Structure formats: structure tokens, C-alpha cells
Amino acid sequence: MxxxxxxxxxxxxxxxAQSLSGKAGSTLGTIKSRLYTEVLATLRDTTNPLG
Structure with a gap:
């Protein structure tokens, strides 16, 4: 061989790698938003921004 x-x-x-690179953005965004759900909720909270 x-x-x-x-x-x-x-x-x-x-x-x-180039053929897959366009798929990474939305996939990574979904993964991160699910991984950091609580953190993102705290950051988006306008009534109690410090948690």
C-alpha cells in the first residue's frame, strides 16, 4: 500500500474543510446557546442585569 x-x-x-466551513456558524451558535443557556439569560435580563 x-x-x-x-x-x-x-x-x-x-x-x-472549505466545504464544511459555511455550516459552522449556525451550528456553533446553537451549541453555544444551549451550553450557556443560564449565562445568556442572565446577560439578557434587563430588570436585574447583575443576576
């Missing part, structure tokens, strides 16, 4: 040249692997990795 032969391995692919480093340049070929790098090019393929960049192509895959």
Missing part, C-alpha cells in the same frame, strides 16, 4: 503525497493530502483536507 502506498501513501498519498503530502501535497495531495493537504489539498484534499483543505477542500473538505
Amino acid at each position: 502506498t501513501s498519498a503525497p503530502e501535497e495531495e493530502v493537504r489539498a484534499t483536507a483543505l477542500d473538505v
Whole structure:
């Protein structure tokens, strides 16, 4: 079994990463909003902003 040249692997990795990069924004936003629900609620609270 032969391995692919480093340049070929790098090019393929960049192509895959670029194809997925547009999906990251909304997905990361959803993950963070679910992970930090309580913190975000406190920050958005205008009646008692210090929690």
C-alpha cells in the first residue's frame, strides 16, 4: 500500500474543510446557546442585569 503525497493530502483536507466551513456558524451558535443557556439569560435580563 502506498501513501498519498503530502501535497495531495493537504489539498484534499483543505477542500473538505472549505466545504464544511459555511455550516459552522449556525451550528456553533446553537451549541453555544444551549451550553450557556443560564449565562445568556442572565446577560439578557434587563430588570436585574447583575443576576
